[in-house]
Amino acid sequence: MCNRMENGLDMLDRQILKALLQDARVSWKELAEEAGVSAPTVRDRVRRLQDLGVVQGFTVELAxxxxxxxxxxxxxxxxxxxxxxxxxxxxxxxxxxxxxxxxxxxxxxxxxxxxxxxxxxxxxxxxxxxxxxxxxxxxxxxxxxxxxxxx
Known part of the structure; x- marks a missing residue:
């Protein structure tokens, strides 16, 4: 069963995005463990989200x-x-x-x-x-x- 949302993101995409918003420096390995998938899967998903323009960059927030x-x-x-x-x-x-x-x-x-x-x-x-x-x-x-x- 495809778990795509109306905006084209599935639950795994949403989980990855939430984790990246918390810490954009998280390793592929840590992100994969949190999402319950392999590191290459996470890497591919993040790249796809970048290609789609959902993820536009990884930044530093200054105080x-x-x-x-x-x-x-x-x-x-x-x-x-x-x-x-x-x-x-x-x-x-x-x-x-x-x-x-x-x-x-x-x-x-x-x-x-x-x-x-x-x-x-x-x-x-x-x-x-x-x-x-x-x-x-x-x-x-x-x-x-x-x-x-x-x-």
Whole structure:
């Protein structure tokens, strides 16, 4: 009996994905033992999931606070007329912007910015003043961080 889900993943795929989300550095052997299959089977499944685009990479997650970034802000950028393209380029070049979405509505972009101190915020935003108006909120906490989609 084929145990495929509606999204094309079967129970073994789901089990492998859950284990990789917990620790992407887990060995093939450990992953195989947890899934109850052979290491070559696990390796082939992971490669198939990569080929399908389900698994797009294996990354390292850095802790901003360990690097001295004690604050995070959410900034909504409303591009000035004719400045959307220039604004998008400047956002892409700004290392402190760690996430940005192009959105519908009056605001063109919503970004997350890392800060070491609150005093860094105004100078950072000043570089965008010729391209956009901004609305900023300081993040108090993040009850839901970016998480993987349900599968």
């Amino acid at each position: 901003p606070t360990a690097l001295g970034y004690t604050l995070e802000a959410v900034v909504r950028f409303r591009p000035l007329p004719g400045k959307r393209h220039i604004l998008e380029q400047e956002i892409q070049l700004t290392e402190r912007i760690v996430q940005c979405d192009k959105v519908t509505g009056e605001d063109g972009f919503v970004a997350r910015i890392l800060l070491k101190t609150i005093e860094e915020l105004d100078p950072l935003l000043e570089r965008f003043s010729r391209m956009a108006t901004t609305h900023t909120s300081v993040v108090k906490s993040s009850p839901v961080r970016m998480r993987p989609p349900p599968f």
